Amino acid sequence: MKIKNLKLNGVTALAPMAGVTDKAYREICKKFGVSYVISEMISAKGLIYNNENTFKLMEISESERPTGIQFFGNEPDIMARACEIAERFKPDVIDVNMGCPVPKVVNNGCGSALMKNPELCYKIISSMVNSTSTPITVKIRKGWDENQENAIEIAMACEEAGASAITIHGRTKSQMYSLTADWQIIKDVKNTVSIPVIGNGDILSAYDAIDMLNTTNCDMVMVGRGSLGNPWIFKEINEKIYLGKKPKPPSxxxxxxxxxxxxxxxxxxxxxxxxxxxxxxxxxxxxxxxxxxxxxxxxxxxxxxxxxxxxxxxxxxxxxxx
Ligand SMILES: Cc1cc2nc3c(=O)[nH]c(=O)nc-3n(C[C@H](O)[C@H](O)[C@H](O)COP(=O)(O)O)c2cc1C
CATH class of the missing domain: 1.10.1200.80 (Putative flavin oxidoreducatase; domain 2)
Known part of the structure; x- marks a missing residue:
């Protein structure tokens, strides 16, 4: 699949996970064959205010590429400025976090709170797209809560604003990580937009990955918690898909x-x-x-x-x- 001009070989992506998917973690997953990795979420504001710790989070090693940097923020100008600064780290993709449910992020109007405001989502993506030639992508949830399941509307707004791919986690913000992820919404988004769709939620084995690819027709599957202490999952998915090999647990x-x-x-x-x-x-x-x-x-x-x-x-x- 292609994210704008970036060709990705394979169908697996490592989910961005704050406090987890640092450079060392991404490198290990890459060794086990993941096709595409994304950083932990990084504050766009922290970047433009020259926060040293934020700069550290931006570092990418050559061996892990292609790598996406994920930003969180809610001000179109600041997000655009962060894209310009990000260029010195040469990210292959810049992703926008529209799914984080954590109170300290949501209460500042960032993460999944953005899904309550499709117009703002459009403005953020379009100002980022205009500020850089790096592909801009977005990661969303199913919606805010069961009364506001608007993933399709947000996906359409982001596509229209110039996003090059969309990741969707099949839970609402209110669900946090409870219940099972709804893969039907991944299928619905895939059927609606023309840009690539990455499916996410509850992939714990090679069988789950194949199941999601088959049932939703998504272009790529993204694995988060299933990779914790288990980078082998990416090798197992690849071997099952391309060689028909039954997954064998590591010794x-x-x-x-x-x-x-x-x-x-x-x-x-x-x-x-x-x-x-x-x-x-x-x-x-x-x-x-x-x-x-x-x-x-x-x-x-x-x-x-x-x-x-x-x-x-x-x-x-x-x-x-x-
Ligand atoms: C510890 C942890 C940290 C996370 N941090 C982020 C983050 O920084 N950005 C983001 O978009 N999603 C974040 N997520 C959500 C994951 O990317 C993913 O959407 C979610 O875990 C569902 O996928 P899974 O069932 O494969 O774990 C985080 C999840 C976990 C468990």
């Missing part, structure tokens, strides 16, 4: 090796002290389902150094008879 050794590689890269980018604090949640995700996972998860919550992680890994493997 304990493989899990530990990939976890160590991931955390090592994280520490390289963020420094060991900061990196290991962030590593705690990733370790807990990687070891889920292994023998004595609860005990090791407890320990993971106190990790301070990479050496401590090496020690934990050795004991984890022993416990799992490796």
């Amino acid at each position: 304990v050794i493989e899990k530990v090796d990939v976890m160590l590689e991931h955390i090592n890269t994280l520490c390289k980018y963020k420094g060991e002290l900061h990196g290991m604090k962030e590593a705690r949640k990733y370790v807990a995700w990687y070891i889920k389902g292994l023998k004595c996972a609860a005990k090791f998860r407890n320990e993971a919550g106190k990790l301070n150094s990479f050496n401590e992680l090496l020690d934990l890994s050795r004991r984890l493997m022993k416990e799992n008879k490796m």
